[in-house]
Every structure is written in C-alpha cells, then in structure tokens.
Amino acid sequence: MVEAENAGRNIIFHNMSPSEFVDVWHGYFDLGRDYGAVQRKLSENDPVMERAIAFAPGIRVLRQDFYETLISFIISQNNNIPRIKRIIECLAENYGTPVAYREHILYTFPGARVLSSQTEESLGCIRAGYRSKYIIRAAQRVLELDIDTLCGMDSKGVRQELLKFYGVGEKVADCIGLYSGLMSDAFPVDRWVKRVMATLYPGSGTSNEEIAAFARKKFGSLAGIAQQYLFYYARENRIGIEGSDDP
DNA sequence: GGCCAGGCCTGAT
DNA sequence: ATCAGGCATGGC
Numbered sequence: 001m002v003e004a005e006n007a008g009r010n011i012i013f014h015n016m017s018p019s020e021f022v023d024v025w026h027g028y029f030d031l032g033r034d035y036g037a038v039q040r041k042l043s044e045n046d047p048v049m050e051r052a053i054a055f056a057p058g059i060r061v062l063r064q065d066f067y068e069t070l071i072s073f074i075i076s077q078n079n080n081i082p083r084i085k086r087i088i089e090c091l092a093e094n095y096g097t098p099v100a101y102r103e104h105i106l107y108t109f110p111g112a113r114v115l116s117s118q119t120e121e122s123l124g125c126i127r128a129g130y131r132s133k134y135i136i137r138a139a140q141r142v143l144e145l146d147i148d149t150l151c152g153m154d155s156k157g158v159r160q161e162l163l164k165f166y167g168v169g170e171k172v173a174d175c176i177g178l179y180s181g182l183m184s185d186a187f188p189v190d191r192w193v194k195r196v197m198a199t200l201y202p203g204s205g206t207s208n209e210e211i212a213a214f215a216r217k218k219f220g221s222l223a224g225i226a227q228q229y230l231f232y233y234a235r236e237n238r239i240g241i242e243g244s245d246d247p
Numbered sequence: 248g249g250c251c252a253g254g255c256c257t258g259a260t
Numbered sequence: 261a262t263c264a265g266g267c268a269t270g271g272c
Contacts, residue, residue, distance in 0.1 A: 079269080129270095131268080
C-alpha cells in the first residue's frame with residue numbers, strides 16, 4: 001500500500017521502497033517519458049493542441065494493469081463517470097480482498113478467478129446492468145489468455161485481440177490498449193472526442209474510424225497522449241455543446 | 248420526468 | 261460494410 005502526496009510541482013510517494021518505485025510505480029506513472037518534449041512536439045504548428053496542453057499540462061497517461069483496465073472500461077460503456085466509479089468500488093467491496101490501511105479498510109480489485117465464477121444473478125449487486133455478462137466472460141477469457149503474448153504485438157495486433165472480447169468494441173479496445181500501455185498510438189473516440197474534433201479540427205472526418213485514423217496520422221505514436229489532453233479540455237469546457245465556447 | 252452517459256450486440260439491408 | 265434499435269441503470 002502506497003500513498004502519493006500532491007506537493008505543489010512535486011509528488012511525494014510515501015510508504016514506498018526504492019525497489020518498488022523502480023519495479024512498479026516508475027512504469028505505472030510513465031515517469032520515464034519526457035512530457036516536456038511530448039508537449040513541444042504536439043504543439044508544433046498546432047494552436048489547438050497548444051491550448052489544450054496549456055489547460056492541463058500535468059496530465060499523464062498511466063500504464064495500468066491490463067486486466068483491471070479491461071474490466072473497468074467494459075463497465076464504462078454507455079455509462080457516466082460517477083456511476084462507473086461506484087460500480088468499480090462495489091465490485092471491489094464485494095469480491096476484492098480487504099486491506100487495512102490506517103483507520104480505513106480498503107479493497108483490492110477482485111481477481112479474474114472470482115469474477116469468472118460469478119453469474120449474472122450473483123453479480124446483480126453491483127448494478128452493472130447488461131454489462132455483467134461481459135465482465136464474467138472477459139474474466140474467463142483472461143484466465144485462458146497469456147497476457148505476455150499481447151506485449152509482443154504491435155498496436156494493430158493488440159487491438160485485434162481486444163476486439164475478440166465479448167462486449168469490447170472499437171472505443172473500449174482503444175481505451176484498454178492505451179491505458180494499459182500496450183497501444184500508445186490509440187485514439188479512443190467517444191462522444192467528447194468526437195465533438196472536440198468536429199469543432200476544433202474540422203475535416204478530421206465524421207465516423208469514429210475516420211477521426212481515429214486522422215489522429216494517428218497527425219500525432220503518430222503520441223496520439224494516445226494527445227487524446228487525453230483533448231478529452232479533458234473538451235469535457236471541462238463543454239466543447240461542442242450548445243451554449244459553450246472555446247475559452 | 249426526460250434526456251443522456253468515456254458503446255456494443257444483434258439482426259436486417 | 262453499414263445501420264437502426266435495444267439495452268440496465270442512474271446522474272442531472
């Protein structure tokens with residue numbers, strides 16, 4: 001159990017051994033990447049990106065656990081963020097392992113084994129609706145799948161593999177691949193990204209696939225990070241919504 | 248109370 | 261290949 005403290009321009013990690021920092025959290029927080037260089041590259045001849053980056057320059061793309069990301073983004077589909085959080089918390093409280101930390105009891109993300117043996121009825125308590133069947137089947141497939149084979153694939157191969165999961169489509173596949181650190185050039189297109197692209201990059205296309213292709217061509221292997229800046233910028237400023245404007 | 252949410256599956260063209 | 265319609269649940 002570790003703790004991260006926001007200390008102005010620094011983050012202080014508590015309760016973390018040097019070896020754990022190197023082995024786990026350095027990768028998780030993507031600390032090996034020069035985000036200054038990334039931002040300069042993305043801003044080159046692009047006032048839109050320049051503005052989006054200036055709005056939230058501290059954004060990073062984490063490299064999270066594949067399986068946890070898989071389940072979490074299955075839950076995210078056609079859902080709102082507060083409820084997504086609640087469902088994941090509920091999942092952990094019901095099927096995870098309790099861990100005492102200071103005066104609190106926290107719960108780990110439940111393993112694939114316990115989720116794979118649930119039924120739609122038994123998972124009813126988490127109120128995930130029709131996504132429950134996707135969760136169960138995804139957990140079952142994870143047990144059979146050798147995740148290491150994904151690491152050796154290019155992003156096109158990873159995407160193809162992710163799309164085989166029942167309940168995982170283009171958008172969720174891109175999110176899983178991007179946030180688990182397997183597909184840095186993924187550009188997940190959701191409602192917000194679609195709106196911000198239509199508004200600020202007219203000509204990027206109409207279908208989600210066109211927009212993603214436009215972004216991969218424009219941003220290359222930095223497309224995933226670009227998407228994060230754009231997504232956050234769009235959502236916080238309601239870009240593309242009636243009655244809102246580019247700040 | 249109705250519209251919408253970090254979409255996907257199915258069945259029909 | 262593309263497209264409508266349905267889908268569980270609850271935020272606002």
